[in-house]
Structures are given as structure tokens and as C-alpha cells.
Amino acid sequence: MPSQNLTLNSFALDVHRGLSHSPKSLPCKYFYDAQGDALFQQIMTLDEYYLTRCEREIFLTQKQHILDLFYGDRQPFTLVELGAGDGSKTKILLDYFLSQAVDFIYAPVDISENILTHLTETIQADLPNLTIAPIQGDYVHTDFLDHDLSRRKILLFLGSTIGNLSDQETADFLQNITRNLDPGDLIMLGFDLMKDPQIILKAYDDSQGVTRAFNLNLLERINRELEGDFQLDHFQHCPIYHPLTGEAQSYLVSTCTQTVTLNKLSQSYIFEAWEAIHMETSRKYSRKQIKELAEQHHFRVLHTFSDQQKYYVNSVWQKLAD
Ligand SMILES: C[S@@+](CC[C@H](N)C(=O)[O-])C[C@H]1O[C@@H](n2cnc3c(N)ncnc32)[C@H](O)[C@@H]1O
Known part of the structure; x- marks a missing residue:
């Protein structure tokens, strides 16, 4: 030392x-200082970085089906978003949920105080009727799940951020999450699918050097x-x-x-x-691997949304009774 x-x-x-x-090696969670946050926001606008475009398309075109899964039983919920970033895609859902008079609280969690402040300020300006409870911290510590026990929990883990975890970290993360959810609670995860290797490579080696x-x-x-x-x-x-x-x-x-x-x-x-x-x-995952991952961790796959090109999915899992 x-x-x-x-x-x-x-x-x-x-x-x-x-x-x-x-x-x-260096842990990738440290990419996100103020400069890193700004660069990642720029990456999300790149043509080569198809992941953002696909997830945005899924939310824009399938928000009603997503709401049916989240709120079909009209139970109020806390929407906890892990590694929320600037929340630009999530806003599509938040805006739609508010327009449908859904009873929910939004609790974004991020390690970067900078991006969390930016997210909170833009959301308060754009969606003044939303109740937002930001939490700054590392999402591997799941204390934030204790927050509001009176409401059902729905977790969002978007942007293929699960793909940044090693197999062991993914297993530990899902085990932690499972321990802290109640049967019936939901999680929606964004997975990038296996595809043409050249398309994948370009997403991490863009022509502008971002x-x-x-x-x-x-x-x-x-x-x-x-x-x-x-x-x-x-x-x-x-x-x-x-x-x-x-x-x-x-x-x-x-x-x-x-x-x-x-x-x-x-x-x-x-x-x-x-x-x-x-x-x-x-x-990157195959659809079969996503289903196996859910089952290994005592979740049932309720629905898996895909973009038109079938590059990317958002999979909604429900915690099963122990
Ligand atoms: C790849 S970006 C995705 C952002 C957003 N989910 C999206 O889809 O646009 C990852 C985000 O997770 C945050 N993050 C990374 N590691 C984290 C950790 N261990 N705990 C909490 N946040 C983390 C970063 O600060 C960043 O905002």
C-alpha cells in the first residue's frame, strides 16, 4: 500500500x-466524473452507438405495453433507476406515466453526483409534477431499496449497464437485488444482443474518437x-x-x-x-442467456421488448415467491 x-x-x-x-485494470465506474459524464452524453448521440437509439425506440413505441406490465394492477410503486445517468430515455416513460395519472415516485441512483444533479434539475424543470427522490451512491450497496416499504418496487437497469459487470459481479448483483425485493416486484433490464461483430466494434471505436x-x-x-x-x-x-x-x-x-x-x-x-x-x-447476450439468467436468480420473464432491428432488448422480470 x-x-x-x-x-x-x-x-x-x-x-x-x-x-x-x-x-x-481500472474500474469503469470511475469513468464518470463531470468530463466523463459529458463525454458519455456525447457518445449517446453517435450514429455508431446504436444502443441508445434502440432503447429510445423501444420506449417511444412500446410505452403503453410497459405501463400495462408496471401498473396493470393499479398498485402505487417506487421506480428505482440504477445508474440513471442523464435519464434522457427514462424521461419518455416518466412523461407518459404522468400523463396517465400513475401513482409513482422516481428514485434515480447514480455514483456521479454531477450527473445526478443535472438529472434532478432537468426533470424538475421538464416534469414539475413528478415526485423525485435522487440517491447518490454505488448501486452494489442496496440500502436504497429499504427506502419506501409501503410501495411496490420496480427497478430499472438500462443502457446495457449490466453488460459492464463480470459474470461474478452479475451473479452477486442479482443475488443482492433478489434479497431486497418482495415477490411480485419487477425489474426491467436493458441488454445489448449479440450481433454482427463489426457493428459492435464500431460502437466502441467511433469515427469521431469520442x-x-x-x-x-x-x-x-x-x-x-x-x-x-x-x-x-x-x-x-x-x-x-x-x-x-x-x-x-x-x-x-x-x-x-x-x-x-x-x-x-x-x-x-x-x-x-x-x-x-x-x-x-x-x-452482449443471446436471448437464451437472458432467460437463463432470470431463472437462475428466481425471476420470471414477463416480457422482452425489442427494437425493430433486433439489436437490443428490454426484459421485464418479476421476482418469484421463495
Ligand atoms: C453506461 S451509463 C448509462 C446511463 C443510463 N442508464 C442510460 O441508459 O443512459 C452508466 C451510468 O451508471 C453510473 N454508474 C456506473 N457505475 C455505477 C455504480 N457502481 N453505482 C452507481 N452508478 C454507477 C454512471 O455514473 C453512469 O451514469
Whole structure:
């Protein structure tokens, strides 16, 4: 551990752990500082980043069917959105639910205080009648599910964010969620489907270089917050896709032998030429795998919505009785 007698935050500890390990890695939840949030909002507008377009299409064209699943029994609910981001797609549903006089509270959860503030302000301006209860924090800690026990819970986990979790993290996450939901509660998850590998690769290697900048921004964040000396032009953005596992992976590859020092930690890290840092995995699923995942974790698949191109799905699961 760093030798200085410093109180280190979890960002510093996780960065140290990731850069000391072989192979090197950095947790993707740290992409989202103010600059990272802005870059991700830009990614969502890219032609190559089809995921946002598909999920938006599903909400626009199938919002009534979604509401039937959520509110067919007219039970008031709390809509908890995990990793809500700027909520731009969710607003389509929120707006529609309000227009149908649905009795619900919206509780967006995000690790980034910056994007949560932006979301809250834009929603309060655009949808003044909505009751919103934002929660800043890590969605792996599920305390937020204790919030309002008098209402049924409906969880949203959109944007294919589940694909950023490893198999073990997905299992732990779903187990945690299962423990904290009551039978009958629902979760709607956005999954990106396996498809032509070239289409997938382009989504993580766009022609304008925004995804490259999004990855490099984490090195910039480390420079800024941990007094590092990463030289960004000595790292190459390298996305790959494994059609067998369905994993799109992003790496930053060191183009030369170099040493990076983080002054705040009094630590240096040696990079060999062409050594890679694993930055993010974005897993793609088959429909069969989605159904199996639901069943393994005691959920019943109520309905799976798809866009016209069949690139992406939103799957609605119901928690079964134990
Ligand atoms: C890929 S973006 C998706 C945003 C939004 N769900 C959408 O579909 O547009 C992931 C979001 O999850 C948040 N996030 C990432 N890891 C998180 C964590 N462990 N806990 C809470 N929020 C997290 C990020 O700050 C970011 O806003």
C-alpha cells in the first residue's frame, strides 16, 4: 500500500490496486466524473452507438405495453433507476406515466453526483409534477431499496449497464437485488444482443474518437485527482470483441516502456511497451442467456421488448415467491 500516511479514498485505493495488478485494470465506474459524464452524453448521440437509439425506440413505441406490465394492477410503486445517468430515455416513460395519472415516485441512483444533479434539475424543470427522490451512491450497496416499504418496487437497469459487470459481479448483483425485493416486484433490464461483430466494434471505436476520449479521460482524472503524470499520447485506445463470450472489451495500450508516478500516493507503476490496461467490458447476450439468467436468480420473464432491428432488448422480470 502507499507509504504516505494519507487518508486515501476508495478511488485512490482502487486505482492503486488496479495498476499494481497483472494484468493492469481500472474500474469503469470511475469513468464518470463531470468530463466523463459529458463525454458519455456525447457518445449517446453517435450514429455508431446504436444502443441508445434502440432503447429510445423501444420506449417511444412500446410505452403503453410497459405501463400495462408496471401498473396493470393499479398498485402505487417506487421506480428505482440504477445508474440513471442523464435519464434522457427514462424521461419518455416518466412523461407518459404522468400523463396517465400513475401513482409513482422516481428514485434515480447514480455514483456521479454531477450527473445526478443535472438529472434532478432537468426533470424538475421538464416534469414539475413528478415526485423525485435522487440517491447518490454505488448501486452494489442496496440500502436504497429499504427506502419506501409501503410501495411496490420496480427497478430499472438500462443502457446495457449490466453488460459492464463480470459474470461474478452479475451473479452477486442479482443475488443482492433478489434479497431486497418482495415477490411480485419487477425489474426491467436493458441488454445489448449479440450481433454482427463489426457493428459492435464500431460502437466502441467511433469515427469521431469520442469513445477514445472517454477512455483516456480516466487517465486524465487520475492525473488531476491523484497528481499523476500519465502522458495520454503514450496510450492507444484498443477495443476488441470476442464473439464466443460476447464481450466487447476496451483497453488502453502503452505504446512504449514508461513509468507513471502518482504523487499523491507516492507510487510509481512500470509499463512495458504494448502492455494493456483493461478499461471496460460491455457484454452482449443471446436471448437464451437472458432467460437463463432470470431463472437462475428466481425471476420470471414477463416480457422482452425489442427494437425493430433486433439489436437490443428490454426484459421485464418479476421476482418469484421463495
Ligand atoms: C453506461 S451509463 C448509462 C446511463 C443510463 N442508464 C442510460 O441508459 O443512459 C452508466 C451510468 O451508471 C453510473 N454508474 C456506473 N457505475 C455505477 C455504480 N457502481 N453505482 C452507481 N452508478 C454507477 C454512471 O455514473 C453512469 O451514469
